[in-house]
Amino acid sequence: MVDPAPAMRLHGVVNASPDSLADFSVATTLESAVARAVELLDQGCVGIDLGGAGSTQFADRVDVEAEWQRLDGKVQALAELCASRGAQLSVDSWQPEIIRRALGCGATMINAADGLQDPAMVRLAAEHDVPVVAPFVWGADPKASRHVIGDPVEVICGWFERSLHSWERAGVERSRLILDPGTGFGPPDWEWADRYRYQKRVYENLDALRAFGLPVYLPLPWKETDQHDELLEICIRAGFDYGRCHRPDRVLEAMSRLGVANAP
Structure with a gap:
C-alpha cells in the first residue's frame, strides 16, 4: 500500500543509458551503477530509480533486448542493495517486457514511463502488488511527446480523470497508484522559455493533482540555473510525496534553506 502522506521522499536516479543529459548520473557498468546507488542512498535517498533508455531527443x-542488456545485472544488484538498506527500487521504462523482467529480478516499484497506456503495462500493474508511478504522457511514450495545447493543469487533470477510471476498470488498485505530472518529458522542439512557463504553471498548481487523493511524484529540476533553482523551490514549497532526483544533496540543501524537512 502507498502512504499518501506528503513526506517528500527522495528517489535517486541511476541512468544505465549512455545518452542521458545528466552525464554524472550515467552508470553503464555494474560497478558504477552500484557505486552511484550507494552514493544516492548515503545522501538521503530512500529509493532508487533505474532506467535503461533515455527519453530526450538526443537519446x-x-x-527491448538492447535496453535489457543495459539493465541486466544492475537490476539484481541494486535490488539486493536496496533491500539491505530498506529502500525501494523502481525501474523506469515504457516497454512492458522490461518492467516484467525487472519485477522478476527484484524491483519493488513500477515507473511506467508510457503513462500506463499500453494494455500490457496495465496488466503488469494489475497483477503485481507494488506501487506504480503513472506519469502524464501526451503521446504514446516520452519520445513521441506532443505539445500540450491550452492550460496544462486542466489537460493533465482531465487526462488523469479519464485514465484512473480506465486503470481501475482494468483491475489496477487505485491505492497503489502514484501520480506524476510528467514534467520530465517533452517534445523535441520545446524551447526552454516555454517549458519553464509550463513547468511553473504545473508546480504552482499541484493541489489540482492532489485532489485525486493519491501521492504525487515529481521529477525534480537538477540543472544549476536561476530558473531551475526557482522551479525546485516551488516544488519544495508545494510539497510532494516522492521526488525523483539526480542531485539529492542540492535538493536537501534547498529544503534546509527553506526550513522544510524530508522523510526520515
Whole structure:
C-alpha cells in the first residue's frame, strides 16, 4: 500500500543509458551503477530509480533486448542493495517486457514511463502488488511527446480523470497508484522559455493533482540555473510525496534553506 502522506521522499536516479543529459548520473557498468546507488542512498535517498533508455531527443530509441542488456545485472544488484538498506527500487521504462523482467529480478516499484497506456503495462500493474508511478504522457511514450495545447493543469487533470477510471476498470488498485505530472518529458522542439512557463504553471498548481487523493511524484529540476533553482523551490514549497532526483544533496540543501524537512 502507498502512504499518501506528503513526506517528500527522495528517489535517486541511476541512468544505465549512455545518452542521458545528466552525464554524472550515467552508470553503464555494474560497478558504477552500484557505486552511484550507494552514493544516492548515503545522501538521503530512500529509493532508487533505474532506467535503461533515455527519453530526450538526443537519446536513441532502443528495442527491448538492447535496453535489457543495459539493465541486466544492475537490476539484481541494486535490488539486493536496496533491500539491505530498506529502500525501494523502481525501474523506469515504457516497454512492458522490461518492467516484467525487472519485477522478476527484484524491483519493488513500477515507473511506467508510457503513462500506463499500453494494455500490457496495465496488466503488469494489475497483477503485481507494488506501487506504480503513472506519469502524464501526451503521446504514446516520452519520445513521441506532443505539445500540450491550452492550460496544462486542466489537460493533465482531465487526462488523469479519464485514465484512473480506465486503470481501475482494468483491475489496477487505485491505492497503489502514484501520480506524476510528467514534467520530465517533452517534445523535441520545446524551447526552454516555454517549458519553464509550463513547468511553473504545473508546480504552482499541484493541489489540482492532489485532489485525486493519491501521492504525487515529481521529477525534480537538477540543472544549476536561476530558473531551475526557482522551479525546485516551488516544488519544495508545494510539497510532494516522492521526488525523483539526480542531485539529492542540492535538493536537501534547498529544503534546509527553506526550513522544510524530508522523510526520515
